[in-house]
Amino acid sequence: MKKIAIVSSSNFRCQFIYLLLEGESVTLFSNPKHVEEPFYDIIIYAPIHEENINVFPNHKLIVVQEGDMKPSFSGRHVPFEVTNPSNVKRKIWMHINQLHSERANTLTGGIVAIGSSTGGPLSLQTVLKPLPATFDVPIVIAQHMPADFTRVLARRLNQIVGIRVKEAHHLERLEAGTAYVAPGGKQMTIQVSGDKDAVIHINEPEGTDLYHPSINYLFESVALYEWKIVVLLTGMGSDGAGALAKLKQSSQTTIIAESQQTATIFGIPNAAIKTGLVDEVLPNNEIGEWLVGKGGKP
Missing domain, CATH: 3.40.50.180 (Methylesterase CheB, C-terminal domain)
Structure with a gap:
């Protein structure tokens, strides 16, 4: 089973994403510094305001955040839409499956x-x-x-x-x-x-x-x-x-x-x-x- 970390300083965002991943092996973190990155296959990071999105390696990172990402961000981005959780879930799983496929062929x-x-x-x-x-x-x-x-x-x-x-x-x-x-x-x-x-x-x-x-x-x-x-x-x-x-x-x-x-x-x-x-x-x-x-x- 994939080990997934959900990281956000917003408890609401952590819980919101957690409910979309029911049945998976998930750990919640409020502070990026507390995440022992090598122990997780996938990190879903939901920063708020101007938090640094470069604290985790791109090859296992999915960022859930409102609006467009900065042009220099080359990772996987999912728009945070409270009113459309099914769309957020679909896009998160699309990236999870892509990461899993890439790892299998590495x-x-x-x-x-x-x-x-x-x-x-x-x-x-x-x-x-x-x-x-x-x-x-x-x-x-x-x-x-x-x-x-x-x-x-x-x-x-x-x-x-x-x-x-x-x-x-x-x-x-x-x-x-x-x-x-x-x-x-x-x-x-x-x-x-x-x-x-x-x-x-x-x-x-x-x-x-x-x-x-x-x-x-x-x-x-x-x-x-x-x-x-x-x-x-x-x-x-x-x-x-x-x-x-x-x-x-x-x-x-x-x-x-x-x-x-x-x-x-x-x-x-x-x-x-x-x-x-x-x-x-x-x-x-x-x-x-x-x-x-x-x-x-x-």
Whole structure:
């Protein structure tokens, strides 16, 4: 049975939501500081006034509150409607079932995903060079590049950095210490195999796809990992920024953007920064060391 915490400084709101979850394993809290977050699968937080909504991790949080949420909030929101409890109940359960489904399909362990465009090859080289061959997790890369050029890029990187770098193949299983470059002109995503392994899927782009490979598609697919680090490097446009809200809604995610100081073109990192969801802004010569220092973990 799912363990659910209902948190609100308003006793009325706690009781209101509690009655909508009759039969579930529920604990009520009046103060967010009293909630031992790791013990609960789902936290339903009903703040009033201007209380901080960022006290709980997004990957298990449902916020019940009047009105629209701030644009920077990337989690699950249910409007608080006293006169329409059935609608509140329906939306809460929709999010609970979504969270449960996501958790059932989660891949254990972690991954690093990198997106880049103009100026990317040099920036990728700078980021990957400090990583040891024993790096603990796999790395997946979407570099805007035509077909065949990515094979040359992967071969070149493999010769000058410490970890293994290769162009990715369809249905290839991910291995730690290897960086997989999405083939130019294709779309690459990560999916869960029947035996719960991470498998690369390479597909033809849709006619409406602006980028192939797409950073957005790749980033959205790694949301199924237990934890992940995504890195947005130099490039024109905003590819990748559209996936960040979904990543923040999933389990542990750290988002890094290359700083204007080293980006050949600041478009992609800047678009990510403007979402308000980026955790670190670093020059490319510090990103690899940051990853090594963290052991590939957020």
